[in-house]
Amino acid sequence: MKKISANLSKYLKPKHGIILILAIIILLVIYYLSSNDISELFTGQSYIVSPKDRNILILYTGGTIGMVETKDGNEPTKGFLQKQLKKYLDIQKKTNMVSNYKIKAYDPLLDSSNMSIKNWNQMLIDIRDNYDDYDAFIVVHGTDTLAYTASALSFGLENLGKPVIVTGSQMPLEKVKNDGYDNLLSSLLVASLTDIPEVLVVFDDKIMRGNRSKKKSSNKLNAFVSPNFPNLGNFGYKLTPTIINNLIRDNEKGVFNVQLYNETNEVIIVFLTPGFNYNNVIDLINANANIKGAIILTFGIGDGPTANKKFLHMLDVMNEHNIVILNISQCFDGYIDTQDYETGKTMTKYKVNSGQDMTIEAGYSKLLYLFSKYSDDNMFYPNQGLIVSNLTKDIRGELSTSGPDAGEMGPL
Numbered sequence: 001m002k003k004i005s006a007n008l009s010k011y012l013k014p015k016h017g018i019i020l021i022l023a024i025i026i027l028l029v030i031y032y033l034s035s036n037d038i039s040e041l042f043t044g045q046s047y048i049v050s051p052k053d054r055n056i057l058i059l060y061t062g063g064t065i066g067m068v069e070t071k072d073g074n075e076p077t078k079g080f081l082q083k084q085l086k087k088y089l090d091i092q093k094k095t096n097m098v099s100n101y102k103i104k105a106y107d108p109l110l111d112s113s114n115m116s117i118k119n120w121n122q123m124l125i126d127i128r129d130n131y132d133d134y135d136a137f138i139v140v141h142g143t144d145t146l147a148y149t150a151s152a153l154s155f156g157l158e159n160l161g162k163p164v165i166v167t168g169s170q171m172p173l174e175k176v177k178n179d180g181y182d183n184l185l186s187s188l189l190v191a192s193l194t195d196i197p198e199v200l201v202v203f204d205d206k207i208m209r210g211n212r213s214k215k216k217s218s219n220k221l222n223a224f225v226s227p228n229f230p231n232l233g234n235f236g237y238k239l240t241p242t243i244i245n246n247l248i249r250d251n252e253k254g255v256f257n258v259q260l261y262n263e264t265n266e267v268i269i270v271f272l273t274p275g276f277n278y279n280n281v282i283d284l285i286n287a288n289a290n291i292k293g294a295i296i297l298t299f300g301i302g303d304g305p306t307a308n309k310k311f312l313h314m315l316d317v318m319n320e321h322n323i324v325i326l327n328i329s330q331c332f333d334g335y336i337d338t339q340d341y342e343t344g345k346t347m348t349k350y351k352v353n354s355g356q357d358m359t360i361e362a363g364y365s366k367l368l369y370l371f372s373k374y375s376d377d378n379m380f381y382p383n384q385g386l387i388v389s390n391l392t393k394d395i396r397g398e399l400s401t402s403g404p405d406a407g408e409m410g411p412l
């Protein structure tokens, strides 16, 4: 025995031990990389699931996608989308990648320009009432107010633990060439193959966070973007979507709950322009007690005409009426930083809250959500301070909190 170990120590030097350990580490890393998605290596979480035994509820609210040409222009038509989708999926059946789905069609089907807060509540009620029976939800929607609905759903669905996908199309399924089939199929694939606990917008191969999305084009197929936050994933050549796991937000922090919107609260939007007459807004506020919030669409980085006494008087009147004021930039992308110029700094003295990099759609629905949740008629939360503190906080991934640099994520 002694002889063997003496012989071994003759050949094995300490450097051999180090080489052996390094080789084992390299082999382990190669094994890990080959059995996992690289992004999973960093996040430890995958959102890809098997489509087997999953059930999807499609809420078909209307929109161009199911419209048929009439003498008065395109109009939503009962039953058309259901028939077309079934025909299309029947051809694709071989893939086995689409879970069971059921369609609930709204009556009447709406052009989304005609939607109101009542319609958001209808969708929230349908998701609430079917939450336990389905694994994912798809809302088929007109594109015009799609980003508003996606934002509104993201706030109203508290502690969401399942995917809710909002989609539509720029061209009706009725047309030979259209984007409807593709958007529907992509949405069905995200619903069947992932368990992302977020409200998403799926459009033109992109998977976006709902409350970051924005309709950017009235007639191009690439109609939606997420200007201040990267896309959460996308589709390419493969049928499975690529998901950037570390961007997904875990919204399920407690028991799922739906907060319906109080339909009487109103939020006005004041779009600043050189020469704007602020007395018009003051008259409006004095005449309507339901106005609880105002979004000021400011110039650039969040600046307003602070040398204009009428503008400052308008802010004073808003303060007197306890109106919560939110500053969102007219710029399509970027953030609010009112510390840069006097024109921004002065506004903060008038209780103008920074909307940071929120879209108008997110800011608008967030204000309405907070008024519904913490309103004065709610005995438990009779506190305007709660509305303001939540407004500037990231509650559903709708804004970046890491300061002015947050919006500087590089080119689109």
Ligand code: ASP
Pocket: 062, 063, 064, 065, 110, 111, 112, 113, 141, 142, 143, 144, 145, 168, 169, 170, 171
């Ligand atoms: N006006 C239509 C709607 O929003 C446009 C569309 O769906 O693309 O319902």
